[in-house]
Amino acid sequence: MYDGHLTLHILGGSSGLEEALHGAAAPERLYCAWARFDSPAEEGWAACDVLVVDLPDGMALDAVARTPEDVELVICAGQEELAALPRDRRYADLWVRPVPAFLPAMRMETLLHAFKERHDGALAQNCLDTAINSIPDLVWFKDVRGAHEKVNDAFCRAVGKTKEDIQGRGHYYIWDMKPDEYAAGEYVCLESEEEVMQRRATCLFDEKVLSKHGLRRFKTYKSPIFDKKGNIIGTMGVGRDVTDFENITAELEILLRSMPFGILIEGTEGQIIKANDKVLEYFGLEKDEVEGRPYDQWKQEYLAGAAPDGEEMLVSRESGGGAKYFRFCEDMIYDVFENPVGRLCTVRDVTVEWNLRERLVISSDTDFLTGLYNRRCFYRYIHENRDAQRTSMIYLDLDRFKSVNDVYGHRAGDDALVLAAQTLQKSFREGFITRLGGDEFLITLLGPVELETLEVRTEQLLRRMRAAFEKDPRFHALSASAGIAQSDDPEEKIDALIQRADAALYAAKQQGRNRLCL
Known part of the structure; x- marks a missing residue:
């Protein structure tokens, strides 16, 4: 996981306490910054993640009241003062005076490990959310009963519901289906999850779902989810809507059409085998003027004068509406044996952002x-x-x-x-x-x-x-x-x-x- 950074302040206390706390061994990749303040009269004592309060009797309550709610508190005080602490806030730890010499370092190590676990857990959750929401396919997690525990943004768009509305609900509610309607159709969603849990392995399915947009077909990978003891606690699925894909050529055609930028594909013979509509729009061409032509010849004619711009190239062209700017990038296409079989050229119209950048330069000068x-x-x-x-x-x-x-x-x-x-x-x-x-x-x-x-x-x-x-x-x-x-x-x-x-x-x-x- 990523590094964790923790700011720890000691309010009051002796130099011995400070030395003991500094001796607490932090977990790997958790970096602690310590600072000590003699009294609440000093500025900045509450600007931290963890605050250890070791003030004379009667002063701890005031320090607690002045400490922000997001700061974790460790209070060192007598029995009576600890009993008088407010019950409406949480405390990381409470130490009863007199505190044994070994206790601060040992308890602080425990706190640091707990913080690192929470830090790693929150990061893992954030990474998971970022990952699944970046996937254009539907992603979902269910418990063993079939209730949805987590879904991605694409899933919400597909069913027309929010994540809050989906969480804890089952298949029928989410897809707006009645059980008898499901039983009368060719749907296999619930059965496929049972199969995955029985086989305890990832499986690929072709599934039909009656959605708000009509009957849709999905290619779905489903996997069992295990706890630490190896017990299955649910399933995870990734579904790609392939309703309109009848074969690989159709899949490629739809993908190319849906791209918001131009795409050219060169085949093994050096000819352009595919050009999407954006390329034709950018350069004012018809499909038969592009597809079938030698790729290098087309590039020399239409991308002449391109200037390096980072790892990509920038080319400008004059059109009826003024100068247009395009950014293009080439990537090799390899077969399953890592042999080059062609090139993929992407062309993006960056006229708006280029003009905006020019305006910003002018505005700044x-x-x-x-x-x-x-x-x-x-x-x-x-x-x-x-x-x-x-x-x-x-x-x-x-x-x-x-x-x-x-x-x-x-x-x-x-x-x-x-x-x-x-x-x-x-x-x-x-x-x-x-x-x-x-x-x-x-x-x-x-x-x-x-x-x-x-x-x-x-x-x-x-x-x-x-x-x-x-x-x-x-x-x-x-x-x-x-x-x-x-x-x-x-x-x-x-x-x-x-x-x-x-x-x-x-x-x-x-x-x-x-x-x-x-």
Whole structure:
């Protein structure tokens, strides 16, 4: 079983008790973390799985009252105090003072083994539930009387009942049948379970069941369940509905049609012997255009340009509705002698998840309101692209922006920021434009840009910004100020360069706004 982890705290007690408890041998793969607290005044003493309370008389009751219900308690106290403990909660163990020196380690070992057994039991139950609910076939467990003890999700779907409704009920109730109806039919479910218990071995049956969906045929494996003494206590069954399967070819056809992704099967001669409807849908083909063709030829034509993506391959194709993305994977098919007899190719349409991933990348790199790059993306861009290039920065913010929010509301402020962002993008299409926050923006240019040119273009930007704002009555008071900084030193920290641009912006503000400073 998986490892178990247990947090144990000692509240009060002597160093001798702590040493004795630490000496308790834990079961294999159970890892214990011990901590000792002198009194309930210390924080964190109740944050554990097991709490050993060894406080002076009169204090244990208070500790019990303050301990969460899910913490297992070991109380060390006198007879009278133990008798006064609340009866409405469970205790892992009670030790009567004076406690013999050998007792703590011995009793703690017993508790640790009990915890490990419960831990393993719960894990085993969880593993069983996970396993059977992952199986698309019907799975059930019955007692010797034929009452259902456990079923999987597929079973519930088949009978149209919940697990709570099924538990403890018999065959007739679950399948909505009357005993005389069962006797008049060709059903063998109950008889087959009797045979399994008599033979004490797993058996395979073909069974008919009259369900809500009509008469269904199942291929069913049934096995006896034994207790530790070898006595049969029930049966377990796995049933596959093969009503529509007349032969192996039909079974394969139905399986392929039911798959939510494309499947191609290559035969021993290298030809495609089977293609399901999803493949035809994905690539806009007819069945006779695929089946019978050489598999490698088809793959070269329709999966050309595929890029590795983990253990699979990703291919994009243009269609009338735009780009489509497919993920495909190949597996060899082997016969019973482990000889390769073909290949199985699965093709999944991942357009939705691919586009979602692209949107998430864009969303994580851009400002939601303006669509400009955000601060995190800016630093990554600088790290990946700056190298030894000249770095030019224009630090810009809006003049009197707060007045727009105060007079017209934050919705108007948002409109002003969007308008500013659009003007920035039109004026510096080649720049990396970032919204740093609020009404502050940063234009970054890498490469040989002259300072004089930068100054002229920034002046033009400020005029365009003012003209754009004047077209909206709400923004008549708005303009923009800018600070420019430039560096040819690749060793200068980018934050230092930003600070220089910010200082220039501040100077522009001090000089009356709607202007720039270098």
